[in-house]
Amino acid sequence: MMRQLILLLIFIIISPLLYAIISRTKAFLVGKKGIPFLFNYYTLIKLFRKNVIYSKTITPIFKVAPIINLSAILLVLMFLPLGNLSPLLSFKGDVLFIFYLLTLGKIFMVLAGVDTGSSFEGMGCAREVFFSALGEIVLFLIFIMFYRLTNQLELSSYFVEGKLILHSKATLIPIIFISIALFVILLLENARVPVDDPLTHLELTMIHEVMILDYSGPDLGIIHLTSQLKMFFYAALISNLLMPVTSVMSIVPIIPVMPVTSGMFSVDVILPFSQLIVFTAILISVYVIVGVVESSMGRYQLKRVPKFVLSSLVLVVLATILTWRG
């Protein structure tokens, strides 16, 4: 229990550092030096030291939205299994809870964006809601598939037992497909390049960035931190899926075969140190891949984004077909 709490705290603390990997990768690929790894911390500290300026037209929703978003994502992270280790919290049906928590945070950000009365922000909000509605179909199809495999509604069981079942049932291919689909969702939900450009300076083309134009100071810092944590959440989902199963891991003689546990607060598993290293390595490579994708392609036209999401839907459907029976 304690172990997981500490681990989670460590990951929360290093998530800005992980986020910097993306820009470092992008800089490396174009032959630049890039920002220092601690850059995001400097930004956060700078922002937290500043004063807040609010527009006169806003309602209290605008002020509470970043806090609600941050607390939603923090709560979500407690349900996240970290590399074959069961999470801090878990109950029957938590998958739905987690994804509605994420949506709750998003809804408040959208409301705050609309609250400012700026037409640019309203436009960004409409896009954000549209695209995440598309992404939700894919996510829910993924979890329906996992539910079919495991007959359980806990997120942790999907990534611990569900993966074992996936491995035993079919082949490696469904896992690859689902990882790619999840990666598309990661790009979509975190407003990364093929969907949205975080570095854009034109309000007309922004999706996510335009919603937070009116935020300043600590509020902006909270929003940055939230998006870094959100990135970590999705990257960790992918790394959980790609983690080698226990049978593979136990080939290495030092590592004991880990019993698969699920249910509330059942954590008497000693996390082998090497598993954590594997998990972190996969996590970092997910970030690196995001950077590579960003530097190798431009962003899509807005009308092409639904097609991008649809292609991940196709992948999930194929994975479902492959695991249907066999």
Added chain:
Amino acid sequence: MIDLQVGFLSLILLLNILTLGSSRLKILIKNVAVAGTLVSILPLLFSYPKIAAASVAFAAVMMLVKGFIIPGLLYFSIRKVSDPIEQVPIIGYHISVIIGIVFILLALLISSKLSLHHLPSSPTTLTRDLLFATAISTIFVGLFLLMTRWKAITQVLGYLIMENGIYLLGTIVVGHMPYILEVAVLLDLLVAVMIMGIVLLNINETFNDIDTSLLVARSGSGSRSGMESESGYSKDQQND
């Protein structure tokens, strides 16, 4: 081996759906080239432990024709085409993709209703059903492309995709068809594509576009191109 078979089949399915979703003719041709290559290797995978030298040679020829020569010819013929994008299909791209998914599901439904277990190429239930579903949905996708796109080149590609599906169906039913028949079909296909290429260039020269709806006014040349693709198709059917 099962991993490889499933991987190939799902790649073919994916390519089909990508073909339904993309508007650029060059991408379409590349997709069809890759799908053709995969389809020609596939029978080798399904007869894996005992592979005859003749079937390897045949797969190589098939790969050369389907993966390189035919797409190369098509690529060559669209180089001079003024507008290499299908602008307004009869059914839009997003809906096409969803219809593609529906095709796959339908094909799976069909394959689960049929009793395929006595067929020769049936290593496991999964790959057998998947192979059948891939074949059926590939044929559907080819027909769909033929029906819903205006550009002559996309229609040729739809015809090629359909041929891929029929070839896959042959792989299921008899392991592989007699080589002489397959070579004949291949030659037919090649000639059909060549003639389509000439027709295409002529359409492009006359109308400065390869949109077949422009041919309505000139029913003579329109029916000719239609006849070519139909004759190739009917021979395929006879082989089955």
